[in-house]
Amino acid sequence: MPQVKYVGACVKKDSINNVGLHWEPGQVRNVTAEVAERLLAFSDTWAREKEEAPCALKVDEPIGLAPEEKSVEEPLPVVDFHAMDKKAMVEYAARNYNERLDKRQNEGVIRHKLIDLFARHHQVEWGE
Numbered sequence: 602m603p604q605v606k607y608v609g610a611c612v613k614k615d616s617i618n619n620v621g622l623h624w625e626p627g628q629v630r631n632v633t634a635e636v637a638e639r640l641l642a643f644s645d646t647w648a649r650e651k652e653e654a655p656c657a658l659k660v661d662e663p664i665g666l667a668p669e670e671k672s673v674e675e676p677l678p679v680v681d682f683h684a685m686d687k688k689a690m691v692e693y694a695a696r697n698y699n700e701r702l703d704k705r706q707n708e709g710v711i712r713h714k715l716i717d718l719f720a721r722h723h724q725v726e727w728g729e
Contacts, residue, residue: 603637604629604650615640680719682712690715698722 607613607624614623617639622630629650632640640647682690687708694700698718702711 602631603634605632605637605640606648606650607646608648609646613646615646678723682715682719685712687711694718 606629607626609624610626612623612625614621617636620636620639624630637649641649680693685693687704690708690711691702691704694702694715700718702714704711706714
């Protein structure tokens with residue numbers, strides 16, 4: 602189990618992704634190999650401790666990386682285009698997509714154009 606010593610002169614919370622430990626000057630910790638690898642990349646702040654240090658933090662298990670937060674997928678907005686009249690669809694397109702739909706066209710054509718705009722703008726979210 603690798604031991605890593607903090608060689609800094611002041612109290613520090615490391616900013617290594619998924620580690621985030623608080624360190625006191627001279628503190629030695631038992632860590633997993635992956636955490637040691639990430640910390641030891643910064644040789645001006647951490648050093649590998651060769652022997653069991655008397656001030657080492659005593660834990661049964663080495664300190665490992667924090668679990669990564671799973672990204673929460675935002676649900677697609679639910680918009681009932683079929684419940685909108687022509688005026689509402691033209692205003693929706695202008696407000697949400699900065700698109701001017703021709704009010705002279707019939708309601709069905711405008712609805713199809715609005716649905717197409719919606720699909721194009723949310724295509725990235727669908728992973729296509």
